[in-house]
Amino acid sequence: MYMQGERVICGSFGTRFQQILHMDRIPDSKGKVCVTGAAGFLASWLIKRLLLSGYHVTGTVRDPGNEKKVGHLRRLEGAKERLRLVRGDLMVEGSFEEAVMGCDGVFHTASPVLGRSTTDPKGEILQPAINGTLNVLRSCRKNPSLKRVILTSSSSTVRARDDFDPRVPLDESSWSSVELCERLKIWYALSKTLAERAAWEFCKEYKIDLVTVLPSFVIGPSLPPDLCSTAADVLGLLKGETEKFKWHGRMGYVHIDDVALCHILVYERENAKGRYLCSSTVVDNDELASILAARYPSLPIPKRFEKVDRPYYELDTSKLKGLGLKLRSVEEMFDDCVASLTEQGYLTATTTTTTTTTSMLETTD
Template sequence: MEAAGGGTTMKTVCVTGAGGFVASWLVERLLAGGRYMVHGTVRDPGDAKNAHLLGLDGAAERLRLLKADLLDYGSVAAAIAGCGGVFHVACPVPDYALTDPEVEILAPAVTGTMNVLRACSEAEVVKRVVVVSSLSAVMIKPEWGECKVMDEGCWSDVDLCRTTENWYCLSKTLAEREAFDYAKRTGIDVVSVCPSLVIGPLLQPTLNASSSVVVDFLKGDRLVKMKLRHFVDVRDVADALLLVYESPAASGRYICNSHPRLVSDVIKLLKSWYPTYQYATKFVQVSHEPPFSSKKLQALGWKFRPFEETLRDSVESFKAAGVLD
């Protein structure tokens, strides 16, 4: 297969949920190289919360923001029309207590993914679809030892996710499985990337769910889960997405994880840099996350930056955005 993004001709790709944390950095990377025209799907192209995308270098010439709802097949197909590649980044992450998980998160995740894939296969010019999944689709396994390394062959247990009402993990697992099942049936080229907890500097104006984990460390009124967590920089995730899209040898799933850290050590490091914040005082001890291997992604050439750089850039970004004083 010729590299999906290779050659000298300008390529057009689609990024779903373009205004989100990971997707914004992916759009930045796609525009920065000067080789891609980008169709970015958003709920409302005129919304001020998407202004950061229009301010990116190259956006005026090579970025089109298109109104699309992932549950509306027609709008998805229109956004993907003419694209040689698609990055499906959009994902429902409700910031409220769910009353009907099937309607509020499971159906949107699975139906939205299937609408994207169907539009890709019917467009007949899409060479590769990169699906952004999560370690949440990997790590929920019964009786998995904390020292036993998880790799791309591990899938979260659907029944266990339902029993424990872990709806986000269930939605990511079902959506990713459906994507690969569809790929088998139709022959469309699907690759997935499963990041750990994504932190790093914000491009978008509002705080996203994964970044709020770090903010919680710095605010004394928040309950913090004390455990071993896995972190990855949003810029490194964007690089990974572009890498698996452009690499001819890429196939299947890729775990995207760089830094296991004890939450207690992260807080200690933050205190040494920013001693004046009112740090969390309410803690609950929970099971450590198991170790994960990113060797498959690294074998493609993926590299990641030091954790200290990611953490400091995160906090400085939160301060600049007004999330922290």
């Protein structure tokens, strides 16, 4: 779907979007790794990066024969030679053993997402997140070739608390309050917090080398044909629907390619240890709306949001910065996201002209 040559989409940022899709290949094999939830928004991009870096990749999906769900993976550069898709279900004990066996590394990105019509959030997201993570780790434990596990967690495991000094940026030592998440029904943050804590306990007991990546709100091009909840929320904002972003209040944002690169970086660096926050910018929704409305004047983006009372916070990403990863600006990530949505037909080129502006935000890289 994306491998159509270097055509310009929506001006200069469309060109950069195509450059990202046509990244340089490194043909030499770097070994064998597994990626769970392979058809997902982040996992698809991670697999793209891994293949371009020369890895042999085994990806787990619910149905390897569902071409609509996995076709975009099979069309990736290097997939024919170095990508294998196998069945894996978070809730089926032992279903990941075939996938992880013989792999040097495992990237566990799969995680349940709260549906819009969920009636049982604890049963539909909490237990699947915890049990699914432990299910994967139990399979990893049986693999004698395993060197390291990379778990995709979330910055929501750091910031969902009400007892911090807003003048001090939150870092990887911070953990969200389980009690606060339960009281305010912040189910996603709770599921990620409990799943990551369970992973650390398991890996400590069984001496598994674990590193966790904590992305903020991930923005950028989408490879899967169906929009994930994140891309759908961004599309809604670009079309003037403000409810979702209004309730975000203050939020961190990061480019999907930077998140994928972060996963690979902490896998490859022998000295990478513990947790890594991955976020470029933290911004109030009101400021974000102002930036996007000015940047895409032909789109019906509100220039201001209704003010929502959310605690002020910043994220300290100096630990990731120490590994040398430079993160893209909020303007770049939304430019690439808009170009992708246009390429997929969700936006029309005539409505996505952009105004070149100087970055209004400081990035945390």
